[in-house]
Amino acid sequence: MGINREFEEYHRRLYPDYDKFMSALRKPQKMSIRVNTLKSSKEIVESFLKRNNVPYSVIPWCPDGLWIDSDYELDTAEHQLGYYYIQNSSSMIPSIVLAPEPSDRVLDLCAAPGSKTTHLAQLMGNRGVLVANEASFVRVRALVINVQKAGASNVTVTRRDGIGYEKYPQRFDKVLLDAPCSDVGTARKNPGAIDRWTMDRVKKLSNLQKKLITSAYNCLIPGGVLVYSTCTTSREENEDVVEHLLDEEKDARILDVEIPGVKTRCGLTEKTRNSVRIMPQDNDTESYYIAKIQKEK
Amino acid sequence: MIRKLKKEDAEELFAEIDGQYGSKLVLEGMFLSKDEKRESRKLFLYTGDALPDVPAEWTGIHFCTIRDGVVFPSIEGAEAIGKTASKAIELSREEAEYIMSGRDVVIGEETQAGYYILKAGDDILGIGLVEGKKVINQTPKSRRTRQQYRTI
Incomplete structure (x- = not known):
C-alpha cells in the first residue's frame, strides 16, 4: 500500500x-457469510461447511453470521441458491x-x-x-x-x-x-x-x-x-x-x-x-x- | 404496468402449474403481473403487508414467466412448486453443481421431452429442458457459479 x-x-x-x-x-479481510434464514437454516449451512471441511466460527454480534476461517471458494451452488449471503x-x-x-x-x-x-x-x-x-x-x-x-x-x-x-x-x-x-x-x-x-x-x-x-x-x-x-x-x-x-x-x-x-x-x-x-x-x-x-x- | 392478479386468475395459474409439473401449490402472498401485452408475461410473488406508495421498479420476487400458455418458473418459483412436484428429475450432487455452473447434464434414462423441476436431495435448482437423455441447462447467467467442472 x-x-x-x-x-x-x-x-x-x-x-x-x-x-x-x-x-x-493492512491485514487481509476475514471472509464471512450470513445464513439466509428465508431459504435455509444455520444447521443446513453449517452442515454444508462441515461436509466440505471448511472451518468456521460464529460472529458474536450476528446470530446468523459466520466467519469462514479459510480461503474456501464461497461461490457455490448453495450461494447461488441463496442459502447464504457473502457479507462483511x-x-x-x-x-x-x-x-x-x-x-x-x-x-x-x-x-x-x-x-x-x-x-x-x-x-x-x-x-x-x-x-x-x-x-x-x-x-x-x-x-x-x-x-x-x-x-x-x-x-x-x-x-x-x-x-x-x-x-x-x-x-x-x-x-x-x-x-x-x-x-x-x-x-x-x-x-x-x-x-x-x-x-x-x-x-x-x-x-x-x-x-x-x-x-x-x-x-x-x-x-x-x-x-x-x-x-x-x-x-x-x-x-x-x-x-x-x-x-x-x-x-x-x-x-x-x-x-x-x-x-x-x-x-x-x-x-x-x-x-x-x-x-x-x-x-x-x-x-x-x-x-x-x-x-x- | 403492474396488475394484481385476481383470485380466479391465480387459481388458473395454480391449475396450469399442477397440469405441467404435477404440483399442488399452496402459497401466501399476492401475485403481480407485468408485461401482459407482450409475448411473455412475468408474474411476481409479493408477501409484504401492503404495496407501498412509491414508484416501483421491481416488486417481490420473479415467480415465473408465462409464454404461449407454458409456465417457466424462476429458481424461486421452482423452489415453491418443486416441494410437491411429480414432474421432477433427481440429480446427484455432482450433477447439481454442473447445472448451477450453467452446463448441460446427461442423465441415465431416456425421459419424455419437456420442462422438469430439477432436484438434488432437498435442494431445488430450478427447471431443466429434457431432450432424450440430456438435461439442457436453463440456469440464468446471473445465478451461475464461477467454478469450472470437468465434463460428465
Whole structure:
C-alpha cells in the first residue's frame, strides 16, 4: 500500500492509535457469510461447511453470521441458491441496530447491492413493507439479482435519487441510510480506497450525505427511527452529518447504540457521543460508523 | 404496468402449474403481473403487508414467466412448486453443481421431452429442458457459479 500523505496526516490527528489502525487495515479481510434464514437454516449451512471441511466460527454480534476461517471458494451452488449471503461482518451491524419488526414499514435509502436489504427482509420474515432504493441504474440490477436470490419477497425496489425521496407519499417506521462514502473501512479488501482519499472528495461526500440524511429523516413517521451508517472514518462524513441533522431538525433525538459482542468507541463530538465507531483493530473487521436517531412523536 | 392478479386468475395459474409439473401449490402472498401485452408475461410473488406508495421498479420476487400458455418458473418459483412436484428429475450432487455452473447434464434414462423441476436431495435448482437423455441447462447467467467442472 503506497503512502497517501494527506490521508496519513488527517488520520494521525484523528486516531491516537493510528499505527495499530493502519496495521489492522493492512491485514487481509476475514471472509464471512450470513445464513439466509428465508431459504435455509444455520444447521443446513453449517452442515454444508462441515461436509466440505471448511472451518468456521460464529460472529458474536450476528446470530446468523459466520466467519469462514479459510480461503474456501464461497461461490457455490448453495450461494447461488441463496442459502447464504457473502457479507462483511461489520456490515451486518446496521440492520441489527435498526431492529425492524415484521409489521414495520422500512426504507433502505441507498440499498445496492442489497446486503442490508436482504438482511432486513430476513429480520422481518418477509412481512411488513420493505422499500429498497438505489439511484444508480447499473447498481439497481445487482440489487434486484440479490433480492431475487435471497427470496426477499417483501421488497419493492425503486430507482430514484435518495435526495428528495420524501416527495413520495409513503412514510416509514424505520429508515436505514448506509450512505455513499469514501470507503476507507473497505481498505482491507480494496486498498485503493486509501490511495483515492482526498479531503476535497471527503467534503463533497459530506455535502451529499447531509442532503441524504435530511431526506431520510423526512421519510419517517413521528416516533420513527433512522440508522445512519458509513464504512469510513472521517468526522466530516460521520459525526458532522449527524450533527447537521440534529441542528436542522429540532424534533430529532440521538439514541444509544448498543451492539452486544462488539467493542465500540463513542462518537467524536459531545452531541454525537451516543453514536459508535467500530475500529478494525478492535474487532478484526472493517471500519464502521453508526448513529441511531429518533423523530419525536 | 403492474396488475394484481385476481383470485380466479391465480387459481388458473395454480391449475396450469399442477397440469405441467404435477404440483399442488399452496402459497401466501399476492401475485403481480407485468408485461401482459407482450409475448411473455412475468408474474411476481409479493408477501409484504401492503404495496407501498412509491414508484416501483421491481416488486417481490420473479415467480415465473408465462409464454404461449407454458409456465417457466424462476429458481424461486421452482423452489415453491418443486416441494410437491411429480414432474421432477433427481440429480446427484455432482450433477447439481454442473447445472448451477450453467452446463448441460446427461442423465441415465431416456425421459419424455419437456420442462422438469430439477432436484438434488432437498435442494431445488430450478427447471431443466429434457431432450432424450440430456438435461439442457436453463440456469440464468446471473445465478451461475464461477467454478469450472470437468465434463460428465
